[in-house]
Amino acid sequence: MPDGPRTLYEKLWSSHVVRDEGDGVCVIYVDRHLLHEVSTPQAFEGLRAKGLPVRRPETHLAVVDHAIPTRNRGGPISDPQAAAQIALLEANCREFGIELIPVQDVRQGIVHVIGPELGFTEPGITLVCGDSHTTTHGAFGALAFGIGASECESVMAANVLRQTRAKTLLVRVSGAFAPGVAAKDLILAIVGRLGGAGATGYAIEYAGPTIAAMSMAERMTVCNMTIEAGSRTGLIAPDETTFAWLEGRPFAPQGADWDRAIAGWRALPSDSGAVFDQTLEIDAATLAPQVTWGSSPDQVAAIGGRVPDPAAQGSEAAQRKTARAIDYMGLTPGGALEDIAIDKVFIGSCTNSRIEDLRAAADIARGRHVAAGVGAIVVPGSGQVKRQAEAEGLDKVFLAAGFEWREPGCSLCVAMNDDRLQPGERCASTSNRNFEGRQGPGARTHLMSPAMAAAAAVTGRLTDVRKLAV
Amino acid sequence: MEPLVNLTSRVAVIPEADIDTDTIFPARFLLLTVKKGLGRYAFHDRWTVSGVEAPGFPLIPGAADPARILIAGRNFGCGSSREQAVWALHDLGVRVILAASFGEIFRSNCFKSGVLPIVLPQADLDRLQTAGILTIDLATLTVAAPGLAPLAFEIEDWRREALMNGWDDVLVLLKTQADAIAIFEAARRAAAPWLFPTAP
Numbered sequence: 001m002p003d004g005p006r007t008l009y010e011k012l013w014s015s016h017v018v019r020d021e022g023d024g025v026c027v028i029y030v031d032r033h034l035l036h037e038v039s040t041p042q043a044f045e046g047l048r049a050k051g052l053p054v055r056r057p058e059t060h061l062a063v064v065d066h067a068i069p070t071r072n073r074g075g076p077i078s079d080p081q082a083a084a085q086i087a088l089l090e091a092n093c094r095e096f097g098i099e100l101i102p103v104q105d106v107r108q109g110i111v112h113v114i115g116p117e118l119g120f121t122e123p124g125i126t127l128v129c130g131d132s133h134t135t136t137h138g139a140f141g142a143l144a145f146g147i148g149a150s151e152c153e154s155v156m157a158a159n160v161l162r163q164t165r166a167k168t169l170l171v172r173v174s175g176a177f178a179p180g181v182a183a184k185d186l187i188l189a190i191v192g193r194l195g196g197a198g199a200t201g202y203a204i205e206y207a208g209p210t211i212a213a214m215s216m217a218e219r220m221t222v223c224n225m226t227i228e229a230g231s232r233t234g235l236i237a238p239d240e241t242t243f244a245w246l247e248g249r250p251f252a253p254q255g256a257d258w259d260r261a262i263a264g265w266r267a268l269p270s271d272s273g274a275v276f277d278q279t280l281e282i283d284a285a286t287l288a289p290q291v292t293w294g295s296s297p298d299q300v301a302a303i304g305g306r307v308p309d310p311a312a313q314g315s316e317a318a319q320r321k322t323a324r325a326i327d328y329m330g331l332t333p334g335g336a337l338e339d340i341a342i343d344k345v346f347i348g349s350c351t352n353s354r355i356e357d358l359r360a361a362a363d364i365a366r367g368r369h370v371a372a373g374v375g376a377i378v379v380p381g382s383g384q385v386k387r388q389a390e391a392e393g394l395d396k397v398f399l400a401a402g403f404e405w406r407e408p409g410c411s412l413c414v415a416m417n418d419d420r421l422q423p424g425e426r427c428a429s430t431s432n433r434n435f436e437g438r439q440g441p442g443a444r445t446h447l448m449s450p451a452m453a454a455a456a457a458v459t460g461r462l463t464d465v466r467k468l469a470v
Numbered sequence: 471m472e473p474l475v476n477l478t479s480r481v482a483v484i485p486e487a488d489i490d491t492d493t494i495f496p497a498r499f500l501l502l503t504v505k506k507g508l509g510r511y512a513f514h515d516r517w518t519v520s521g522v523e524a525p526g527f528p529l530i531p532g533a534a535d536p537a538r539i540l541i542a543g544r545n546f547g548c549g550s551s552r553e554q555a556v557w558a559l560h561d562l563g564v565r566v567i568l569a570a571s572f573g574e575i576f577r578s579n580c581f582k583s584g585v586l587p588i589v590l591p592q593a594d595l596d597r598l599q600t601a602g603i604l605t606i607d608l609a610t611l612t613v614a615a616p617g618l619a620p621l622a623f624e625i626e627d628w629r630r631e632a633l634m635n636g637w638d639d640v641l642v643l644l645k646t647q648a649d650a651i652a653i654f655e656a657a658r659r660a661a662a663p664w665l666f667p668t669a670p
């Protein structure tokens with residue numbers, strides 16, 4: 001680690017080194033760990049088999065989000081496998097002394113929504129979860145990254161992980177968004193620019209005036225999709241926006257601790273003159289709303305664009321990849337994106353299910369109606385988001401427009417609960433992955449912002465939201 | 471964990487780039503809470519079409535002489551952190567995967583189950599694809615194919631040692647880092663007491 005000016009990433013890293021083993025390999029300390037039902041059963045089983053306790057139970061917080069149905073929350077869960085998986089998390093947390101947010105609790109929700117909401121996420125800490133979208137929490141200036149189930153076991157047993165230090169990539173964003181353009185469009189464009197593996201091995205720091213002007217919700221949307229460019233870590237320096245958002249939340253430091261914490265957090269931003277291994281400059285003012293046309297998040301274009309022609313791609317590998325994606329998606333090379341008709345709309349997921357996202361979608365839905373033949377659902381990210389939205393009357397707006405209003409969970413972001421597309425169905429989705437089968441075997445996903453998804457819902461096809469006057 | 475020192479095997483080839491872990495292990499099977507026996511779900515939607523076996527996919531469960539070495543396309547295992555992707559491949563018998571690059575979390579997960587991910591330049595992989603049989607040796611860090619000069623690869627020393635000895639990562643960390651963890655925690659508690667709500 002060089003002396004002199006340091007990046008945010010280097011500060012976070014070096015303040016958590018338990019042992020430096022050379023060559024960038026370090027044992028690093030993990031301050032906090034979020035758990036959900038999918039990535040932890042085998043980790044608990046590992047502890048049990050080895051007779052190990054959880055070292056510091058108070059550093060872990062568990063919630064159910066992936067497998068839980070988003071309808072009929074009061075009744076029993078109809079899928080026996082889902083019911084068993086959820087019951088197992090409850091039993092494991094009881095056995096090992098870990099706090100679990102009950103399913104019926106207003107604090108329940110998607111792990112990457114509730115962590116920040118409860119102040120469990122905070123600047124300057126290391127935070128992990130057996131989930132690749134743990135990048136989300138980097139929006140607070142926490143060193144947050146996704147891990148596998150075996151690493152969850154290490155964290156529960158020892159609060160440490162052996163890791164290799166990443167290189168650093170600065171993504172500097174300037175320029176104000178044009179009307180109708182949102183944080184989701186920015187991150188989709190960045191992923192498109194970097195490519196699906198373009199940031200592998202790097203920790204990204206998003207900075208610049210556009211990022212500094214963003215709300216925490218927008219910052220979380222940006223950091224959330226960092227993994228879609230191959231990077232496990234997406235950071236934004238904490239600032240007054242961060243502190244104001246966090247103050248008073250249940251897990252956040254209180255009183256004298258709060259003052260002391262803030263003083264430390266103010267020292268976290270990258271020093272002027274800190275050197276990054278790579279830099280990417282983005283002008284947000286030139287961005288149009290983005291949609292993905294293919295089956296990986298980097299296969300993205302401005303809404304006014306067209307499905308690419310495989311023959312026009314550079315390498316043979318790129319030609320094959322493009323052709324396969326177009327075939328899977330059931331599209332025609334050269335077709336206008338705005339001509340693509342959709343069957344379903346999903347507004348939700350850890351990328352875009354916060355109150356600001358629901359407001360943006362409701363602004364488009366208000367006074368309009370979901371197109372004939374289209375099924376549209378809105379799934380708030382947490383019980384608290386749902387309650388807030390209902391206090392603002394957003395549920396009424398959506399229901400009047402023909403959307404379904406659901407209970408919090410991962411829902412149609414991942415085809416492992418009751419919400420699932422049929423083979424060949426096409427969905428306008430605010431989630432983060434359009435992989436083959438992600439929303440169900442044979443399902444076709446187009447990623448976009450909440451406003452764009454709402455626009456697609458009311459017109460029945462991919463639509464430039466700027467053409468719908470609010 | 472079963473040690474891995476060297477291995478000679480028939481090779482399966484899946485050259486497509488950017489195969490994500492949703493493709494390797496479809497999400498709906500994540501409701502299973504076990505670690506063993508997941509091989510039957512590996513690449514499930516690639517080799518079955520509505521439950522009917524599609525011919526020609528190189529990694530089909532129950533094969534008589536399963537390939538233990540896989541040559542994959544660039545960015546193999548990107549996307550979701552689900553370790554089931556590794557457990558499923560391991561259950562099929564795959565112990566070594568060669569690719570020009572890997573999804574980072576997938577690569578890390580491989581080592582935890584005794585699967586060796588090897589990064590080699592695409593040009594070398596293109597040549598190895600036709601070899602049919604490969605020999606991997608962790609002692610010499612080489613990949614050898616009949617009629618080709620052995621190719622060297624690199625992995626971190628600690629990972630190599632763990633693979634060759636079949637060490638369990640959790641037990642190694644607890645055994646080797648206990649003192650360092652205690653020292654770190656004492657300092658951390660002093661600097662950020664709100665992260666330590668309970669007494670030592």
Ligand code: SF4
Nearest residue numbers: 133349350410413414
């Ligand atoms: S909403 Fe989707 S991406 Fe986010 S945690 Fe749930 S399944 Fe993963």
